[in-house]
Amino acid sequence: MTETEPDGRKLHISEQPFTLGNWHKHVNWVNTSLILIVPFFGCIAAFYTELRAATAAWAILYYFWTGLGITAGYHRLWAHRSYEAGLPLRIFLACVGGGAVQGSVRWWSAKHRAHHRWTDTVKDPYSVMKGVWYSHFMWMVLKQNPKNRGRTDISDLNEDPIVIWQHRNYGIVILVFGMLFPMVVAGLGWGDWKGGLIYAGILRFLFVQQATFCVNSLAHWLGEQPFDDRNSPRDHVVTALVTLGEGYHNFHHEFPSDYRNAIEWWQYDPTKWSIWVWKQLGLATNLKQFRANEIEKGRVQQLQKKIDQKRAKLDWGVPLEQLPVVDWDDFIAEAQSGKALVAIAGVVHDVTDFIKEHPGGKTLISSAVGKDATAIFNGGVYSHSNAAHNLLSTMRVGVIRGGGEVEIWRKSEKQMSSQYT
Ligand SMILES: [Zn+2]
Ligand SMILES: [Zn+2]
Helix, strand or coil: CCCECCCCCECCHHHCCCCCCCHHHHECHHHHHHHHHHHHHHHHHHHCCCCCHHHHHHHHHHHHHHHHHHHHHHHHHHHCCCCEECHHHHHHHHHHHHCCCCCCHHHHHHHHHHHHHCCCCCCCCCCHHHCHHHHHHHHHHECCCHHHCCCCCCHHHHCCHHHHHHHHCHHHHHHHHHHHHHHHHHHHHHCCHHHHHHHHHHHHHHHHHHHHHHHHCHHHCCCECCCCCCCCCCECHHHHHHCCCCCEHHHHHHCCCCCCCCCCCCCCCHHHHHHHHHHHCCCEECCCCCCHHHHHHHHHHHHHHHHHHHHHCCCCCCCHHHCCEECHHHHHHHHHCCCCEEEECCEEEECCCCHHHCCCCHHHHHHCCCCECHHHHECCCCECCHHHHHHHHCCEEEEEHHHCCCHHHHHHHHHHHHHHC
8 A cells, every 4th residue: 555645745644544564553552541551451450459438439529520620621611611710720620620631621622622613524523423432532542634633713722821731741730630649648548549549540530531532422422402403412311411411412512602511400410510609609700601592592493493394294285386276167167077176265175085084974065066165164064173174285276266256246246247137
């Protein structure tokens, strides 16, 4: 296989097929170590390490802190600017978010902004169109073609000293907050250094990583689309439970700068609850929220779209503008020649096949043949149901010139003309 294009440009590794000789060049080894190799050895070590109750409780607590570092920090604060945080909260979120071992705030937010800007296209860094496993983690395991990079504006992130500090010292941040800090707490707290490293450190970040990855895979694959179905994001309670509330992803892609993902009080969104508590404590300000009116508009439009699609599948009869226009006398002539035609509201209906099935009996409907039965149909004899109106419209065969013929006028016209002749 040639490694250059006809114009002499060297092909990027991602453009070359996998071979026994080059597969290792396809792999991004830094990412793969952090999300697969280290967690793999952590799982093996767990078989040989006793899990103590205090360490388990600490691992779960630290799971929530580091998870919130990603959801409330990386995602809703830095990637979407859905609220503002003071210095102490920003330092806390940058540290515990770093402890989730998912890249620096700057790297993560740039990718996430590209994901929103280019959703489901080649420039979406974790496009679910390339497969659910690709969007979950393979996009990090394999080297990506720089040609497909979706560029976004991150000038605001470059002005945040906490973001810059964390980006420059990212190696130290993951070492300290990913492993050393959880180990030291368990070690100094109750003497469980090894358990602290394995359970509160490595296994805990494995779980946080997999939970976050579910936002890119599961939330674009499982659930409902109440606000817009043109792209892949979906809402599902299972994804919300796994991701600290990031599972209302259809809403989130529509209203990305809203600090909430779940808009109903009973939906599970601990990230939203935390931001709200931080606001009460004076740590967060300017929580952004779309107006309920705008949210409802999106919901109603999507409902309407679904209804229109259902409606289009049903037989509503030939549209009036496509029906032939017939003269009243031609209508009478055709009815007399044996076709069971009935005029109702200016429209001719062929009821030949329906006479036998008419719920009101054969006689009544037969008596309307060759006549204008508008009044009879609409209450003169019986006010027909909506279902009857629908059924009638499927029997339309023509429109009467001039819009209709009312028997009484026609009769008086005849009488008048007979008087003068
Ligand atoms: Zn998404
Ligand atoms: Zn987002």
